[in-house]
Amino acid sequence: MPCCKPWLSAVSVKLLFSILLCGWLFWIALPASASSQRVVSLAPSTTELAYAAGMGDNLLAVSAYSDYPPEAKKLEQVASWQGINLERVLALKPDLILAWRGGNPQRVLDQLASFGIPIFYSDARNIDEIAQSLDELAQYSPHPELAHQAAEQIRQQVVELKNRYANNAPQRVLLQFGTQPLFTSSADTLQSQVLSLCGAENIFAESPMPWPQVSREQVLARKPQAIVTTGGEQQIASVKAFWAPQLNVPVIALDEDWFNRAGPRIMLAAQTLCRQLAEIPR
Incomplete structure (x- = not known):
């Protein structure tokens, strides 16, 4: 019995390989989808921002004293006043790290960034910057509307207090x-x-x-x-x-x-x- 003819010609193999390669390159060029983000928070304030922005289900680990909302207490802690557990953070393979320059050691943050992990810094010095952080976190949230709503609520409360007092x-x-x-x-x-x-x-x-x-x-x-x-x-x-x-x-x-x-x-x-x-x- 004659041998079966290959189902792909050399041209077809090259074409298929090109299609797969282009598709793979397109996939890695895209940011991780909001619903699949793996997030680590390195400060209690960024933990609260993450939950307010609708990202609570994406959090893998947090810092010490991340006690609000109560669900945050159940998460692994990878940072404290003593520093950041670099090895553990890397082992968690986060897509995004939430950090605070005022409380996190910059040297370790630079090391994490060198591994290609995006770092979102929240260093608000006024209330408007807190609202702005929430708006910016919307792009990473599976529920961006919650982030924008939380930001708008803060702005409305500021106006109300100013008008009253x-x-x-x-x-x-x-x-x-x-x-x-x-x-x-x-x-x-x-x-x-x-x-x-x-x-x-x-x-x-x-x-x-x-x-x-x-x-x-x-x-x-x-x-x-x-x-x-x-x-x-x-x-x-x-x-x-x-x-x-x-x-x-x-x-x-x-x-x-x-x-x-x-x-x-x-x-x-x-x-x-x-x-x-x-x-x-x-």
């Missing part, structure tokens, strides 16, 4: 973030901008450093009418004891995560602060 008689406020040493913030911080939404005045707004260390004498000379800190009732008592008897003014303690993380919950801090400042007798 901007015309109030300004109160002089000390933003206090420690006692040993005693330090505060300038106008060039997210926290100071939150304060300004309430129509209040940061007594160290003009400082050239974003987080200046100050003395008791400098604070007393500026005669604050209120003090804003983070924590609960115990922290309020501690701050009052620190200033007694020289300074006896209302102390407002905000949820630390709300006030210090550059995420959507900053608006909860703003709403709470504005309401409590408005209740202080003028």
Whole structure:
């Protein structure tokens, strides 16, 4: 019996190979589809942004203290104040890394980038930049509409607070973030901008450093009418004891995560602060 004739000629083989090669090159040139993104978050704030942007199901791992929303607590932790577990992050083969320059070591981030992994940086210094981060994350989200909705909600809340409190008689406020040493913030911080939404005045707004260390004498000379800190009732008592008897003014303690993380919950801090400042007798 004669041998069977090959089903592909040499020309056909070359054509098929060309088609497959072009298709493969086209596939690798495309970004990973939103629904298949494998995402690692290296800061609590970027974790909150990811969930708000509809990317929660894409998260493989997060940083220490990524505790909101509660689902984030179930994820593996690959970063902390001690650094980033480079080997573990690479083993997870992420399509995208969410990072914060202010809290993540740049050397390790550069190493991760050298492996061709895209890094999305969120370094918001004001509320508008938080909303902008959400809009930018929409391109990676399987639910981009959620990202844009979250951004728009923040912008609407900012407008509402400005309209409600901007015309109030300004109160002089000390933003206090420690006692040993005693330090505060300038106008060039997210926290100071939150304060300004309430129509209040940061007594160290003009400082050239974003987080200046100050003395008791400098604070007393500026005669604050209120003090804003983070924590609960115990922290309020501690701050009052620190200033007694020289300074006896209302102390407002905000949820630390709300006030210090550059995420959507900053608006909860703003709403709470504005309401409590408005209740202080003028």
